[in-house]
Amino acid sequence: MLNRNSGKRDFTAGGRLTSPAGRIHFPGELLLRSAALFSALIIFALFGFLAYFSLPLFIEGRLGELFSLHWRPFQGQFGILPMIVGTLLLALSALALAYPLGLGICLFIHGLGPALLARPLLLLVQGMTGIPTVVYGFVSVFLLVPLLRNLFAHGSGFSLLAALLTLALLILPTIVLLIHSQLGQVVPALRLTATALGIARERELLYISLPASSYGLLAAAILGFGRAVGDTLIALMVAGNAARIPDSAFDSIRTLTAHIALVVSTDSQSTTYQSLFAGGLILFLTTAAINLLLHRIKSRACPSGDGS
Amino acid sequence: MEPTVTADKPFCLIADLHVAFHGRPVLKAIDLSLDSGGITVLLGPSGSGKTTLLRALNRLNEDFPGHLRSGRIQLRLAGELQEIHQPEISVTALRRQVGMVFQTPNVLPTSIQRNLLLPLKLVTDLDREEREARIEEVLREVHLWSEVKERLKESATILSGGQQQRLCLARTLALKPHYLLLDEPTASLDFKTSRAIEDLLLELQENYRIIAVSHSLRQARKIAGRIIVMKDGEIVHQLDREGIACPETLPQLLEELF
Numbered sequence: 001m002l003n004r005n006s007g008k009r010d011f012t013a014g015g016r017l018t019s020p021a022g023r024i025h026f027p028g029e030l031l032l033r034s035a036a037l038f039s040a041l042i043i044f045a046l047f048g049f050l051a052y053f054s055l056p057l058f059i060e061g062r063l064g065e066l067f068s069l070h071w072r073p074f075q076g077q078f079g080i081l082p083m084i085v086g087t088l089l090l091a092l093s094a095l096a097l098a099y100p101l102g103l104g105i106c107l108f109i110h111g112l113g114p115a116l117l118a119r120p121l122l123l124l125v126q127g128m129t130g131i132p133t134v135v136y137g138f139v140s141v142f143l144l145v146p147l148l149r150n151l152f153a154h155g156s157g158f159s160l161l162a163a164l165l166t167l168a169l170l171i172l173p174t175i176v177l178l179i180h181s182q183l184g185q186v187v188p189a190l191r192l193t194a195t196a197l198g199i200a201r202e203r204e205l206l207y208i209s210l211p212a213s214s215y216g217l218l219a220a221a222i223l224g225f226g227r228a229v230g231d232t233l234i235a236l237m238v239a240g241n242a243a244r245i246p247d248s249a250f251d252s253i254r255t256l257t258a259h260i261a262l263v264v265s266t267d268s269q270s271t272t273y274q275s276l277f278a279g280g281l282i283l284f285l286t287t288a289a290i291n292l293l294l295h296r297i298k299s300r301a302c303p304s305g306d307g308s
Numbered sequence: 309m310e311p312t313v314t315a316d317k318p319f320c321l322i323a324d325l326h327v328a329f330h331g332r333p334v335l336k337a338i339d340l341s342l343d344s345g346g347i348t349v350l351l352g353p354s355g356s357g358k359t360t361l362l363r364a365l366n367r368l369n370e371d372f373p374g375h376l377r378s379g380r381i382q383l384r385l386a387g388e389l390q391e392i393h394q395p396e397i398s399v400t401a402l403r404r405q406v407g408m409v410f411q412t413p414n415v416l417p418t419s420i421q422r423n424l425l426l427p428l429k430l431v432t433d434l435d436r437e438e439r440e441a442r443i444e445e446v447l448r449e450v451h452l453w454s455e456v457k458e459r460l461k462e463s464a465t466i467l468s469g470g471q472q473q474r475l476c477l478a479r480t481l482a483l484k485p486h487y488l489l490l491d492e493p494t495a496s497l498d499f500k501t502s503r504a505i506e507d508l509l510l511e512l513q514e515n516y517r518i519i520a521v522s523h524s525l526r527q528a529r530k531i532a533g534r535i536i537v538m539k540d541g542e543i544v545h546q547l548d549r550e551g552i553a554c555p556e557t558l559p560q561l562l563e564e565l566f
Contacts (some may be wrong), residue, residue: 196407199400209427
């Protein structure tokens with residue numbers, strides 16, 4: 001045991017830029033520390049700002065109004081429940097489509113598919129991360145939306161379906177690259193063992209390497225979901241933005257992010273404006289929860305210290 | 309050079325084997341005939357091609373990039389000598405019959421029990437009860453049963469180096485191989501643990517055809533029924549039991565080489 005792992009551990013221990021006392025000593029130290037402190041302060045300020053402006057809603061007991069189904073600002077109703085439902089529906093359905101696809105691509109790259117195609121496929125997915133979101137939205141508005149409109153003859157085509165298809169494409173690289181990097185660590189260590197036992201490559205991938213990659217698999221799902229919840233532009237451009245709970249995938253939806261963008265661009269005076277802060281707070285807390293969750297999983301999957 | 313061991317009923321015949329990686333020759337014109345007579349030990353300086361020769365026997369070299377081979381390898385499978393590269397031979401089936409244990413223990417990152425059950429499940433059609441019976445049998449065979457029977461569900465990585473290596477051996481034996489290829493199986497273990505593994509190999513030679521790579525003269529002397537000395541991708545000497553027993557031959561030979 002000791003022999004087997006000591007090399008790896010020594011490397012990690014020696015790789016840290018810390019002296020035995022744990023303090024970092026180099027010229028730019030103060031600068032870096034101030035930058036870190038400043039960034040942390042901005043996050044807290046952001047949270048404080050959102051909390052402060054949405055506080056009246058909580059204090060005055062208008063939460064019921066906030067979580068109502070009706071967004072009629074001119075009648076004093078500003079329920080954001082449809083937007084919350086829309087956000088969840090869109091993010092979950094986009095994840096449900098992109099995740100299996102991403103996992104399939106990773107398995108293809110790591111040995112289910114011909115090695116000749118693996119590298120071009122990976123390059124393609126990596127290239128996708130560089131495409132601006134607006135391009136996806138734009139192409140979708142001109143190609144996907146009319147196609148859905150003609151195909152299903154239901155509404156304008158600006159719908160949950162159009163948004164989820166586009167959003168799935170957007171979060172696909174996040175999912176693929178995370179699972180890929182995890183498999184890239186796990187597979188080389190296990191493949192030779194499995195091969196020498198006469199286990200075929202596809203079985204090794206499915207029954208040995210994949211179960212050993214659970215951290216990456218979970219992280220990909222969580223980050224993919226986070227990316228989907230946080231995206232504004234796709235929903236804004238192709239989901240149709242009707243502030244109501246959809247009856248089917250062909251109906252228009254409005255997400256929280258798109259809602260905030262829409263209201264901010266048209267109205268910044270009325271009292272309903274406060275509901276936006278509540279929406280912002282919800283998004284902020286969702287993201288924070290996702291990051292904390294990821295941190296927890298990571299510390300459980302790779303406990304700090306020397307383990308044994 | 310004439311092989312010292314005459315082949316009356318060989319279990320391994322290699323003829324004019326050349327192996328290269330990325331155009332660099334690693335094995336050159338290997339001719340070899342092995343018959344029963346104890347453990348075969350491949351001895352030689354590092355880079356002499358010992359591991360490549362070992363991996364040629366379960367065709368594991370093919371999984372490394374830039375691999376090129378010519379020549380024939382015949383192993384006794386199901387009672388008769390068969391060319392292992394012929395298309396009718398399934399490479400995964402071959403590897404089950406020609407089991408391999410590596411230099412460093414490579415347990416799977418899962419429980420002790422699952423390390424043994426999973427390969428059985430993936431490559432055999434034994435049912436659950438048969439699989440469980442089989443793992444007890446092999447754990448007893450490598451003298452690990454009494455040490456782990458109470459904690460089969462615990463992670464295999466908590467075992468000591470020697471226990472892990474015996475677990476790897478058990479995992480290979482569970483597939484009922486005819487051959488055992490051992491690539492410096494005690495290189496990562498301490499002296500005492502190495503001794504225990506060597507004693508175990510001496511027991512196992514009754515039931516398996518064992519070919520081991522070693523870099524230790526002491527070890528080779530202890531376990532070998534036949535020593536094959538390699539240098540620069542070629543076999544330079546072969547010693548049978550008498551040659552190994554002779555106190556001068558081997559040290560003299562190695563002095564020339566290293």
